[in-house]
Amino acid sequence: MKLLTHNMLTSHVKGVIKGFPLIIKATEVKVNEVEFNPEFVSRMIPKLEWNALVQAAEELGQRQDLPGELVPDFEKNEEFLKKVHRVLLEVEVIEGCLKCPESGREFPICKGIPNMLLNEDEV
Amino acid sequence: MSPYMHKDSTYRISVYTFNKTLQFADRIKKINALEYLPFEGTVSLKNPQHIFCLLEDYGTDPNSIPEHPNYIYFGRWIADGQRELIRSHSVKDRHFIGNTSMDAGLSFIMANHAKVKENDLVFDPFVGTGSLLVACSHFGAYVCGTDIDYNTIHGKGRSSRKNQKWRGPDENIRANLRQYGTEKMYVDVMVSDASKPVWREAALFDAIITDPPYGIRESTRRTGSHKDITKPLDGMYVESHVPVSRAYHLSDIFTDLLNFSARHLVMGGRLVYWLPVYRPEYCDEMVPLHPCLQLISNCEQTLSSHTSRRLVTMEKIKEPEDLDSLAHVSDPRFTLYQGHNAFREKYFSRLNKRASKDNTKYEANGE
Numbered sequence: 001m002k003l004l005t006h007n008m009l010t011s012h013v014k015g016v017i018k019g020f021p022l023i024i025k026a027t028e029v030k031v032n033e034v035e036f037n038p039e040f041v042s043r044m045i046p047k048l049e050w051n052a053l054v055q056a057a058e059e060l061g062q063r064q065d066l067p068g069e070l071v072p073d074f075e076k077n078e079e080f081l082k083k084v085h086r087v088l089l090e091v092e093v094i095e096g097c098l099k100c101p102e103s104g105r106e107f108p109i110c111k112g113i114p115n116m117l118l119n120e121d122e123v
Numbered sequence: 124m125s126p127y128m129h130k131d132s133t134y135r136i137s138v139y140t141f142n143k144t145l146q147f148a149d150r151i152k153k154i155n156a157l158e159y160l161p162f163e164g165t166v167s168l169k170n171p172q173h174i175f176c177l178l179e180d181y182g183t184d185p186n187s188i189p190e191h192p193n194y195i196y197f198g199r200w201i202a203d204g205q206r207e208l209i210r211s212h213s214v215k216d217r218h219f220i221g222n223t224s225m226d227a228g229l230s231f232i233m234a235n236h237a238k239v240k241e242n243d244l245v246f247d248p249f250v251g252t253g254s255l256l257v258a259c260s261h262f263g264a265y266v267c268g269t270d271i272d273y274n275t276i277h278g279k280g281r282s283s284r285k286n287q288k289w290r291g292p293d294e295n296i297r298a299n300l301r302q303y304g305t306e307k308m309y310v311d312v313m314v315s316d317a318s319k320p321v322w323r324e325a326a327l328f329d330a331i332i333t334d335p336p337y338g339i340r341e342s343t344r345r346t347g348s349h350k351d352i353t354k355p356l357d358g359m360y361v362e363s364h365v366p367v368s369r370a371y372h373l374s375d376i377f378t379d380l381l382n383f384s385a386r387h388l389v390m391g392g393r394l395v396y397w398l399p400v401y402r403p404e405y406c407d408e409m410v411p412l413h414p415c416l417q418l419i420s421n422c423e424q425t426l427s428s429h430t431s432r433r434l435v436t437m438e439k440i441k442e443p444e445d446l447d448s449l450a451h452v453s454d455p456r457f458t459l460y461q462g463h464n465a466f467r468e469k470y471f472s473r474l475n476k477r478a479s480k481d482n483t484k485y486e487a488n489g490e
Contacts, residue, residue, distance in 0.1 A: 002311055020323045116315040
């Protein structure tokens with residue numbers, strides 16, 4: 001699971017009001033090299049919840065020097081975009097789980113793939 | 124034509140047939156039949172200066188191919204479109220396929236309908252083996268998908284190939300993108316129930332492209348208990364627990380899909396999906412509508428004498444307000460659309476009525 005995806009996911013357990021962001025508990029994390037595409041990163045940044053991204057990167061120990069606030073005029077700031085690119089697309093949680101911040105329910109991540117299915121009685 | 128046929132030039136003639144396979148010998152015959160044209164140059168098959176194309180149109184019905192072409196076209200080659208993609212991305216050669224993988228041609232057409240372009244973020248909520256994502260990634264979009272079927276998402280289980288029993292280790296959606304050199308466009312796939320979306324409330328996707336289950340070759344499912352199952356036994360919560368699924372009524376699938384798209388598409392973003400239809404009862408009013416989505420097109424592909432599917436394209440024109448998700452209930456079309464729930468029954472009832480020699484079996488829970 002990449003952090004771009006994590007930034008868009010929320011817990012949908014019945015009755016939960018604030019299921020975002022999911023807490024990441026990772027037992028295996030990989031960092032791959034993915035071709036840097038500044039246009040795509042620039043397009044994604046306005047859609048992101050920035051604090052949640054920084055928090056997630058911290059949880060994985062992969063924050064490095066990602067700033068706590070969005071840099072103004074980021075479209076032209078290649079150095080900044082590269083940092084965001086790394087955190088969004090290169091860091092991957094291979095094994096672990098996503099934990100609902102309100103209910104504590106855990107959604108397993110196996111081979112990089114989250115399983116978001118709820119059980120019959122949670123629905 | 125004469126500037127391209129003078130004696131110092133080189134040329135070749137290519138023959139293309141549509142809806143008919145031609146043997147090599149027949150192609151040569153047709154080329155020779157063009158002898159009456161004033162070609163003065165020399166033939167060069169490998170590196171001609173000019174290529175002339177003979178195109179023969181044998182209609183659109185693969186079950187009724189005429190002896191002679193309906194139309195013949197002849198001209199000088201200037202440039203190619205992208206038809207080659209149909210061959211280069213053929214599902215026959217794809218690493219990971221399933222029973223319902225969308226063929227390459229239609230996948231690319233769907234991507235075009237959705238106006239998928241470079242740097243888009245595209246989502247498929249019924250991703251299966253990822254055929255649609257493969258096509259979208261080719262146009263430079265970043266892709267993600269979900270499916271309720273754990274095995275398909277993980278690339279496990281029985282192979283859909285004739286001579287192969289089980290799927291190999293390199294058979295999954297990511298591997299498919301890798302096969303065509305677009306792995307960098309892979310964002311994520313997840314096991315998830317499309318009727319219970321897991322995305323935060325925001326306009327996230329530039330396009331939603333999907334082929335929802337019709338309930339024929341794969342079951343329509345959603346998580347949830349049947350009324351007669353009371354409490355689950357204590358031992359059931361194991362790591363690999365796959366939740367009980369109940370029927371996901373076809374009309375709910377499309378209502379949910381339209382609501383989901385209205386909420387999660389960017390403004391101007393497109394939803395492209397297939398709608399299965401029982402032809403004897405179909406009318407245009409059955410196509411589901413939504414106040415936030417404008418219907419752009421509705422194209423039929425015939426599947427059999429009594430069934431077809433329609434490629435529906437919609438574009439987001441308005442942000443949803445709370446009541447919009449219920450708007451369809453008061454819409455008279457809603458009652459018409461309920462008929463879709465019977466699609467599966469009607470499909471099978473026709474099959475049973477015909478004294479069919481066809482031994483094709485459809486598994487109720489087939490993958």
